[in-house]
Amino acid sequence: MRDKLDVIMDEIIERHKRNRRSNSEFGSEDLVDVFLRVQEEGNLKYPITNDSIKAVLYDLFIGGTETSLTTIDWAMVELLRRHEAMAKAQAKTLRLHPPAPVLPRACINEQVIDGYTIPAGQKLLFNIWAMQRDPRYWKDPEKFEPERFENSSVDFLGGDHQFLPFGGGKRMCPGMTFGTTTVESVLAQLLYNFDWKLPAGVVRAQDVDMIESNGITAARKDNLFVVATPYK
């Protein structure tokens, strides 16, 4: 898989080298054009290699696909389980189902938190999945309730620490706007054009298996089978 992706990344870089776009006033360069320009200018303390460019592209492909897909899948399942919520559906699924459930960090200086000493250099994992379901901060935490955000200032921009589906601080997700736009536009298209129901007699809404798969992203383990009826 990695070798195949490597060939694709090489091709992307070669294609950009052949068809260089210039840095016009409105910035017709894309990200790879910018990297190649800075690479050629060559005045950086830590030069950009083709491997660095490939690593960033890889990050964007990985970070930008599975996260949004996972969120759309969870949103559809939650909406099927609460059919009346479909009408006012919003992509608030991220509170119950953050696709990246644990975030890695390393401690720069020694810190004491809740009586625990965390030494400098210690690697930590933040369980945002658990924080977003913590009854100290959320009423009926397990309930899928898009309305709970209607009269609330709590948001996922990184300032409300009980709700961090895009992380926070310097390493916060750079694709947040792209991700939310993708999820909202796909969900809007799906919900505007079709009524969605579970196949009759196959499984009851409350019996849909909501278990997560193991992995870096917390996707739903089961595949989703639904019946779509186009609105006239």
Ligand code: HEM
């Ligand atoms: C629903 C959609 C998405 C969710 C929930 C999501 C979530 C996250 C989270 C939790 C992190 C770690 C942040 C931290 O450690 O503080 C992250 C990092 C990242 N995301 Fe996203 N993401 C989404 C969409 C995207 C998209 C569309 C892209 C790019 C096209 C993207 C690119 C990245 C990259 C490159 C990083 C690493 C940033 C770094 O380490 O400095 N993500 N994302």
